[in-house]
Amino acid sequence: MGDSKSDVLQGTLDLMVLKTLEAMGPLHGYGIARRIEQVSGDTLTLNQGTIYPALLRLEQRGWVKAEWGMSESNRRAKYYSLTRPGRKQIESETENWERIAATMARFLAPSN
């Protein structure tokens, strides 16, 4: 694990999962994990296992729902999909995240 990789920032995993489900539609845990790895382009060290507690957390809050189904490789898998409150949550989380990112950018910009 090189220096160029960073750990998943606290609180960001939830939004990544929600965005993935928004983009891809219903997906199982492995699919979500792979998608996050691909999108981040290997800049993140993600233990795939950590998405399961995150999924459970989202499910408990009613932002995603889960049901068992068959995957493309003909295996049983638990599929997660966004709920209506989940979509709303993406909006507000995105706003929130952009505000933080902008603030951070101002701090990091070279001062002159």
Added chain:
Amino acid sequence: MESPKESLLEKFRAALSRIASLGRSGAMDAEMDEELRSHLAHAIDENLARGMSRKEARNAALRSFGGITQTREAYRTQRGVPVFDQFVRDVRFGCRQLMRAPGFALTAVLTLALGLGATTAIFSIIDALLLRPLPVPHSDELTVLNYRSINDRQNGYSFNVPVFRTIEKGHDLFSNVAAFSQHTLQVRGNSGNVRVQGQVVSGQFFQMLQTPPLLGRWLTPQDDQKGGASSQFGIVISEGFWRSWFNHAPDVIGRKMIIANAPFVVVGVMPHNFFGADPVERPQIYVPLWSEPIVDAPYDNIAAGEHSWWLRVMGRRKPGISAEQADSALKASTKSIYEEAVSDHKWLEDQKDQRLGAEPGTTGFTYLQRFLAKPLKAIFGLCAVMLLLACLNLASLLLARSAARERELATRLAMGASRRRLIQQLLVESLLIAVLGSAAGLMAVPIISGMLTSILLGVNATQTIDTSMDVRIFAFVALTAIVATLLIGFIPAWRATSKNLNEQIKGGSHTVSAHQRTRLLPRILMGLEVALALMLVVGAGLLSASVARLYRTGLGFEPKGVVALSLDMGKQPLDGAALTQWYQAYSEALERQPGVEGVGYASMTPMDGSVWTSTIQSSLSGGDKEMHMDTIGPEFFRTMRVPVLAGREFRWSDTPTSGKKIILNDAAAKVLFPNRNPIGQMVYRDKGDPIEVIAVVGDMHYESIQHAAPPTAYIPMGQDKGHKSSYTAVVRLKGGAAAFAAAARSLASQMSPDIPPPIMISFQDQINNSITSERMMVILAIYFAGCALLVTAIGLYGTLAYATARRTGEIGIRMALGAQRLSVVALVFRENASVAITGSAAGLIAALMASKLLASFLYGTSVRDPWVMSASVLTLMAVACAASLLPALRASRIEPIQALRTE
């Protein structure tokens, strides 16, 4: 990782789903496992498709997944309520720990059950008598009326009829005032008379209590008048009596009943939970106050007027009037109430120091409250001490035990367990003990409180103390259990986790220095326990010695079997010597009646509330001394069973011409003739002529057993200077009073048609078992001292047994080196002996300092009674020896080889 935007509703949903998952963790675990398997299978599929070997594919999948166990743990934490899950795990662990040491668990649970059961039993009696409000509407407005003289230690609660009627007639403090008194009624059934618990109640009794009747109506002031409402008295019955006597007959209202051979008519039925204003009585029948001469025949407390103190009086305050206001208003109006009620100047003079008062009556009124309030509170205090003792006991047991676990705990600390976590786990263990102990104690409570109640009230008592469970008792138990948990668990847990691993692992069980330090705290705790137990034993011993003394002195006379016949001579023609002769003839006639064992006369009888004082001096008294006085006839002391210590009783021949005579009681003799035989000496009353002392008699308590017997001088009725004096004949009877009352009445009217029929009252009624309070205190104190000794014994045994077991190796070495078995026994014995001796010394000092608290309970016993003190210390030493016996024997049977091998 909580999102800031999470709404309250979402938080609530999350909490709900967490709680919902509590019950089905197994199913959810299985589902999670299946999901993780599916994840890995997909990963392996993909890796295989990339051309990896089966083994490589599997390893790569596992690597990119991260820790499976950690994921499951994180998942579980997210799923459940984490604290609760942890708690369940700790409970399981605690259960296993307790089961591994069943002897310890049993000792611990029993000790706590003993302490908690005893305390809760006392609390349930306190609750029943002093805390639980009467089950009537607005019980907080109820007020108990009392009175008190300036130099009385206690309030009086027995009223006479004239004073009560005056308060009942005119008062602006109360919306209702009512009086009641307990009476066993003779009710005629199909096969003879049956005794039924009843209550005599005045007209406003039911209006005051406000509980609506189940059937019919209340008794009202119209029912409470001479002769009843319409030629016969109405009565109200309880629901229980309606069921048992009338079999729930719906037409019960208007039915006739024969009580004490007189007709009564049922006018109402009260509901099941109503029992009047006395929480320990369960009256079946309520009769009007005016019917007392019928139901109480041959006695007549109404006719005895201001001389019979027999009614409890309560009132319901008007809205806006506090108990304090009522109290001060009654105090201020005492004089006018008494003057309106009673016309006898002598009586008014006697009561001039008395003031009426009021106190809150939410819990109703029973004499037991007055008798038991102080003893119960004191015993409750002792109980709390004993519970503390039981907790100390357990704490030191746990300490001894955790000493054995020190290495385990130190290892766990070193491996990264947080100290908080370990303390929490150890506390859960003590919580388990507390819960089991409380449950066992709670189960024992009905048995203990039932036993106590029957000892306190007597087995055949008609009274009941309702000690059934209620919210207050449960709250009490819960609170106690929590406090006990913390007390038991915290010190050992704190200490056990404070060890540093290095020291522990290096130390092992060989290092003596670490050893001694570990054992210091349990020994301090045990010493404390011994000290507390000694205090309890000393307290119980002092109380018993005091009551034994009270029993020996008693009232100074025997009230059982004595009746008082009060004669009114004011309206007949005889006087002087002729009247004295009449009295002599009348007493001789009475003595001939069957069942009469003695007849005497007195102008003042004990407990009748009247006082007569005068000043007397002797050559040795150094001036005038105030004395109680009484004028009496011959045979008075024999009839009352008062011992004549020297000299003789008065005779009918002691007349004005035979030289003035006086009899002193022991107290008076000591005042007037210190260290001198008073017989034949002269005294001077009110600076008058010399009077010869002819006898010294035992002290008689005039007011109650706790009031010291006053120095009293008696003069013979033949030498009384008053005119047409009225005396009360005291008659000792064997057998029924009814026939005697009739004979006494007819004799009086035969011998002198002008005197009204004499009024008879019984002494026993007037004396409300004055030493009940002390007797109960002793029963309770002995019981708890016994419990305390038991708890201490268990504690001493338990800690010593553990300590000795831990020293098995050391003892083995000593024996291998040639120590005799006897010296090993001595070694073990010495351990408890030092604890017992230091504990006793500390306890003795504390007991001496705390003994002032007991002083008010003691009668004629010094709070530093050397016998009681030394007996208590000996008892504790004996207990300590007994507790050391088993561990010492066990230690002496240690086989050196085996002991060293286990090391």
